[in-house]
Amino acid sequence: MPSFFNTWLPFIYLYGVGGIFFFTGMILIRKLKGIDMRKKKHRFWWKVMFFGYFYFMLIHAILIIAALYW
Amino acid sequence: MEKFHNIGTTTDWIVMVVYFLLVMLFGAYFGRYNRSTQDFFFGGRRFSWWLITFSIVATGVGSHSFIKYSAMGFQHGFSSSMTYMNDWFFIPFFLFGWLPIIVYTKIRSIPEYFEKRFSPSARFLATLLLVLYMVGYIGIGFLTLGKAAQPLLPEHFTLFGQTFDITLMGIIIVIAIITGIYITFGGQTAVIFTDLLQGFILLFAGLLLFVLGLDYIGGFKVFWDLLPVEWKLPLANFNNPPSFNFVGIFWQDGIAGSVGFLFMNMGLVMRFMATKSVNEGRKAATFNILAMLPISAIVVSNAGWIGKAVSIAQPDVVPPNTVPDQIFVVVANLVSHPGVFGFIMAALTAALMSTVDTLINATAAIYINDVHRPIKKYIKKKITVTEKENDKKELSAARIASIAITTLGVLSVLIFEKFPTVYEAHGFFHSTLTPPLVVAIFLGVFWKKFTPAAVMSTFVGGVALMILGNYYPAALISPFDHGTLMDVKHPYTYIRALYNLFVCSFVGVFITVTTVYQKKIVDFIKTREYHNKIFYLLNTIITVIFVSIVFDLLPFTFALLLSIVLILFISLSITYFVKYDEYKNTEGLTAWSIAKAKELFKGKPINDREGKKIIVRWKIKEGDDNTVNFSENDMKQMAAETGDLVYISDARKYLGGLKSVHSEYGTPHNEDGIVYINKEHKLTGLFIEGKLLSAEKEM
Known part of the structure; x- marks a missing residue:
């Protein structure tokens, strides 16, 4: 069985450190009014951006589980 | 290492030559749509998101090539894919x-942004760094192309x-000549359309290879069971080996690479600028990262995975010690029939050429905007020619620049070919060249006080600190290494990106937060009689220190101390020489004032009311009136007012905006379903008699 260094540590680091950048970006674009939640189109993009983060997280998690147990 | 030569049959060569000729003809056909430098470089800001998305695929797949990812797939397994799945973190910063x-801001190049946001001197250094980055990228492309062709010959x-x-160098020179000829006579519209075609073909060829490979092995179950568990993990080992580890590649590709690719890769940026609107650009970027990557x-890695599986099952067919950079060609030849192999190779090399020609086109744009025009402005050459003739001259200057850039790209291969694989060469290149520009763009856009x-x-x-890190990696980069071992021959190929990002960010932030003190010191010196001489002396000292660091003429500790002195002196010198108005230089130029940027773009207050898209006939x-005129009812449907901006395109959606034009609403009339356009609109939009147009309000 591969070690933690091969499996979940890279995953945690990727979405932990990467997440810091991502969520900072999300907060920042709200604060600087780059995204205007009164607009329908912008509300759509807000959801898409969140979706993307969890979408990639899910893909990686599934692939790690498949490699280990399938 | 096992090296292959003479792979492929006569049929494969015929298929390859025919494919190349067809792609060049296709490009030449769309090259006729270039009516100005604006079209040559930016495609006239008119395309739909899907067209740009597929044209980006060929650029992305070509640059993150089959060769290097198959090599990593062969050596390390599914984790070769990780650089394609880590680009999402900066999407909020990019999209909004x-x-x-x-x-x-209607900037034509990234250095132009630096002039508007900071100063002409910032533009000069940004141009220098950006050209180095682009030429390096072209060099990596040529190296990959050469390595792809070598096993066939x-x-x-x-x-x-x-x-x-x-x-290898001989092959690269021949390829460069072919690429140079193509791009010189094409332009951005040609590149977008050939990339669109090649995007589809590449995806098809790569997936076809995977299916053929699985069939050769005996199905997906056999393939899956053959691979060791470590090979099936999607992310590499955290910090080992030095030549391929997660944490180094995360900082090199996921952070520096992603920001570099989205924010400063002119090839990609120009594609987004070719979309008809910001929203279409957002769609193109999002769909590209979520689905296409x-x-x-x-598509790019599977040859390596198949190669690994075959090397376990049949080591006599694919020896485990095959040169990694040749595995793609070896596997493609093994699993496909003559002709099919030629098709796959043609798709690969043509896509790589797409990447290279996109980059050459982009670098030529930088040359025209940031070297050619400023020099002309500086020498105050009297313009005795018409705007049209001037445009023609600039087009030919752009073509000559393309040839020069191609030559520099070929020469840069000499540096990259020293690395064991293309992947490592690319990693080193990204870690080294992207951080200063990435940090400068990022802080410039998101921090008004910068x-x-x-x-x-x-x-x-x-x-200077990055160069010191390169000379003394054990002392400077090792504190950032996350436990990665230092390879003496190629120290910290990837994790050096973290050190480089850190020092550049630290310098930028430190100098910004100490601005008040710099101003006080400069004001004090200004009270002295010979203040200008003091600053000229300061500039001389800066040059001497920088040169000493570049050529490693000083002992480490002394060089480190002097680099701090260098940073302080530069800040004082720039504070003294550069006139900077924080309001003027940030209004509409940072993410804090996008609404203002939009207003400046339009030249009038924004009309954000949501309207409908309508279909009309044209007359x-x-x-000479440059506006277009709709009926009052049609304008109501579009929620438009006189003076708003409008986008009109041929109503046939599959054209993706190729036949379209941007204009302004003029005085309305009473004929519903009719738009009045002038002759120039008809020519620019390439509108055809009898064909319907669709119209929508831009802002």
Whole structure:
């Protein structure tokens, strides 16, 4: 069985450190009014951006589980 | 290592030549749509998101090539795909920060942004760094192309009784000539359309290879069971081996690479600028990262995975010690029939050419905007020619620049070919060249207080610290290594990106937060009689220190101390010499004032009311009036007012905006379903008699 260094540590680091950048970006674009939640189109993009983060997280998690147990 | 030559049959070569000719003809056909430098470089800001998305695929897949990812797939397994799946973290910054700014400020190149936001000197250094980055990227493309072609060719050939060796450099020079000819006569519209075609073909060829490979092995179950568990993990080992580890690649590709690719890769930025609106640009970027990149990861890596499985099951067919950079060609030849192999190879090499020609086109744009025009402006050459003739001259200058850039790209291969694999060469290149510009763009866009002194200190002082890190990696980069071992031959190929990002950010932030003190010191010196001489002396000291660091003329500790002195002196010198108005230089130029940028773009207050897209017939109007005229009812449907901006395109959606034009609403009339356009609109929009148009309000 591969070690933690091969499996979940890279995953945690990727979405932990990467997440810091991502969520900072999300907060920042709200604060600087780059995204205007009164607009329908912008509300759509807000959801898409969140979706993307969890979408990639899910893909990686599934692939790690498949490699280990399938 | 096992090296292959003479792979492929005559049929494969015929297929390859025919494919190349067809692609070039296709490009030449769309090259006729270039009516100005604006079209040559930016495609006229008119395309739909889907067209740009597929044209980006060929650029992305070509640059993150089949060769290097198959090599990593063969050596390390599915983790070769990780660089395709880590680009999402900066998407908020891009979609709602950088993208609207580059569109609304109407900048033609990234260095131009630096002049508007900071100063002409910042533009000069940004141009220098950006050209280095682009030329390096072109060099990586050529190296990959050469390595793809090498296994197909014999080791040497005989001509007039003389035997000549076929070297990697020789192959690259021939490829460069073909690429140069193509791009010189094409332009951005040609590139977009050939990339669109090749995007489809590449995805098809890559997936076809995977299916053929699985079939060769005996199905997906056999393939899956053959691979060791470590090979099936999607992310590499955290910090081992030095040549391929997660944490180094995360900082090199996921952070520096992603920001570099989205924010400063002019090839990609120009594609987004070719979309008809900011929203279409957002769609193109999002769809590309969410859908196309994961598919591309499979497309580019699978030959390596199949190669690994075959090397376990049949080591006599694919020896485990095959040269990694040749595995793609070896596997493609093994699993496909003659002709099919030729098709796959043609798709691969043509896509790589797409990447290279996109980059050459982009670098030529930088040359025209940031070297050619400023020099002309500086020497105050009297313009005795018409605008049209001037445009023609610039087009030919752009073509000559393309040839020069191609030559520089070929020369840069000499640096990259020293690395064991293309992947490592690319990693080193990204870690080294992207951080100063990435930090400068990022802080410039998102931090209003970021000053010209800070950006120049980042460019010069940050680079000086990066160079010191290159000379003394054990002392400077090791504190950032996350436990990665240092390979003495190629120290910290990837994790050096973290050190480089850190020093550049530190310099930028430190100089910004100490702006008040710099101003006080400069004001104090200004009270002295010989203040200008003091600053000229300061500039001389800066130059001497920088040169000493570049050529490693000083002991480590002394060089480190002097680099700090260098940073402080630059900040003082720039504070003294550069006139900077924080309001003027940030209004509409940072993410904090996008609404203002939009207003400046339009030249009038914004009308944000949501309207409908309508279909109309068109008629020609006489006169020089540059507006278009709709009926009052049609304007109501579009929620438009006189003076708003409108986008009109051929109603046939599959054209993707190729036949379209941007204009302004003029005085309305009473004929519903009719738009009056002038002759120039008809010519620019390439509108055809009898064909319907669709119209929508831009803003």
